[in-house]
Amino acid sequence: MVKLTPPMGWNSWNTFGEKINEQLIFETADIMAEKGLPEKGYEYLVIDDCWSLRERDQNERLVADPEKFPNGMKAVADYVHSKGLKFGMYSCAGNLTCAGYPGSFEHEFLDAQTFAEWGVDFLKYDYCYHSPIIPGRYLYRRMGLALENCGRDILFSACSWGADETHEWIKSTGAAMWRSTGDIFDTWESVKDLVRQQEKLHPYNGVGCFNDMDMLIVGMYGKGNVGLKGCSDIQYRTHFSIWAFMGSPLMIGCDVRDMNQATMDILCNEEIIRINQDPVCRQPVKLVGTWAGEDLLLYSRQLAGGDIAIGMFNMSGEKAVARLNLDEVGLPFSTGKTLSCREIWTGDTFRVKNATMIRELEPYDCAVIRAKVVDL
């Protein structure tokens, strides 16, 4: 299935891990609808690992754990759909999933058919316990083909963590998004680490097959399955801004039943989401700027219709001054043009003078700017 902009939604793993059940999913669907998340773009509700029994049935089919999902997965899909959401599930290219439940290896077509019968719209496909002999690209092509032939539009979300040079072959598999990093944890160090892992992979991001930097930790505050130290709201805002700016899928990972206003304000910022969902999905470009240490990241991205997004991300606990010459975004003085800017989080507007943009950034803060090209 082709998806033209980065998929958005919610996934159970970051907060709930194996503690998932029908009631939790129903309540999550209720709240997502109530809070208007689908209207903001968050359309997929995805159940991650640990939903099935440890054994297949006598027909080799996967079986939903009846204690967690007493009415089966079709009932869950129907409920999720009734709330105006799409329904996602999880399997693995190996014999077992990462948490040790049955994987889809050598059952790809049967499982794709089962998911289609249940009304699944999205499949996250992990890479644990995969064959040491059969290359990953073959395994993902199998499931990609199985999904294309299952009679239902199912978005294929590959999760091989960038291993085995995933970027070289992932577009051949039919995947609409692919995990380009290892797993996220709810700490600032983890955010920094994933951003670093991503740096060389931007050229592979684009329409129809998006680099997935993993689920968001915004609003977790150290609670739940991958919750460790937690982060501050400023750090969550910068984390969200980077994921959005880089064109990553935006999958919420906190307990949406328990979101505070700060979390809602971050996740639902329409202008930031608009950059993420820009229809041409051009790759972000790392800028040099005036070197102010490796913890000050500067990025630009050309948007549809001629606007430019500029992201300045202070990854350190010290104040920073970001300086950027417009030469780098294609607007030297000689063009007779400059930028008219709007800083999204603060609402500040300004015009760039002398072809140099300068912004002061508080510790861990960012400036995300949407700019128009105007006459000098």
Ligand code: GLA
């Ligand atoms: C892997 C994936 C995670 C999650 C777990 C589930 O670690 O990368 O996103 O799906 O497996 O076990």
